[in-house]
Each structure stands twice: as C-alpha cells, then as structure tokens.
Amino acid sequence: MxxxxxxxxxxxxxxxxxxxxxxxxxxxxxxxxxxxxxxxxxxxxxxxxxxxxxxxxxxxxxxxxxxxxxxxxxxxxxxxxxxxxxxxxxxxxxxxxxxxxxxSTHSYVSRVMVEKLGIRVDETVSDVTIISPFEKFVHVNKIYK
Structure with missing residues (x-):
C-alpha cells in the first residue's frame, strides 16, 4: 500500500x-x-x-x-x-x-631494535596475512607487543 x-x-x-x-x-x-x-x-x-x-x-x-x-x-x-x-x-x-x-602494521621493527628495547615477541601458529596501509598483502608469523 x-x-x-x-x-x-x-x-x-x-x-x-x-x-x-x-x-x-x-x-x-x-x-x-x-x-x-x-x-x-x-x-x-x-x-x-x-x-x-x-x-x-x-x-x-x-x-x-x-x-x-x-x-x-x-x-x-x-x-x-x-x-x-x-x-x-x-x-x-x-x-x-x-x-x-x-x-598494528603501520611500521616494521627491526630485530635489533626489538632486542634492544626488550619488546615481547609472540610467534603465531601459522602465517597470518594482513593488508598493509598501502593495500599490499603481507605474510607475518610474529607479533610484537
């Protein structure tokens, strides 16, 4: 109606x-x-x-x-x-x-800086595909906290 x-x-x-x-x-x-x-x-x-x-x-x-x-x-x-x-x-x-x-992916941290700053690193069970700010697919297997 x-x-x-x-x-x-x-x-x-x-x-x-x-x-x-x-x-x-x-x-x-x-x-x-x-x-x-x-x-x-x-x-x-x-x-x-x-x-x-x-x-x-x-x-x-x-x-x-x-x-x-x-x-x-x-x-x-x-x-x-x-x-x-x-x-x-x-x-x-x-x-x-x-x-x-x-x-969480706007910067990439070098391994030396991670060790120097004492940043905790967690490994993922498998590779994770993320989309960078530049719309590129990136495979990662570590998360820095």
Missing amino acids: WDYFLVSFQKKYVGAIYVKAIRLEFIELRQGNMFIADYEAEFLRPSCCAPGMVVDEQYKCNRFEFGLRSDLKMQVAPLQERVYEALVEKTKICGEVRCYVDG
Missing part, C-alpha cells in the same frame, strides 16, 4: 529525471573511503526516493556487497549472507578487524 502511494506520488510530483538520477547514483554507489555505517546510510538513502529499485532481500544484499571495497568483499562474499541486516553487521565486524590490523 505504502509503495503504491509513493510510486503514485512520485509520478505526479517528482520529476522522472530526478528519479533516474537517484537510480543511477544507487547503481554506481561504491564504498570507497567511507566507513561501513556511512556506506550503509548512502546505500539506504535512494530507497526512500525511488521505491522499487530494491526488489527483494537477495538483490539488496547483492547490491550492498557489490559496492564494498574489494578487501571487505573478499571477506564477506564467502559468507553468502542473504539477510540484509545480518550482512551489514558481519561487514562491520570485518571492517573493525581490518582497521585493527591496519593500525
């Missing part, structure tokens, strides 16, 4: 060019440097102006996933989440982990 009212209202009062522009903006939306919460807000904004763009939950999830940065997309896609709210929450968790990892 509400969707019908909105569509009827838009046909009468909102220009077709405006609705077309909103649809195009939605299709081209990418996360880029936005925080996940900001990307989600931008993602949801057009749905109030142009209903019918998001036909079902599956499509909504696919579009949201498509616009994510590639590093997040690689983490979220294998989950195959098809409930939008759950997908957003899992993406936020992946984003928080990514931020933590980026923050």
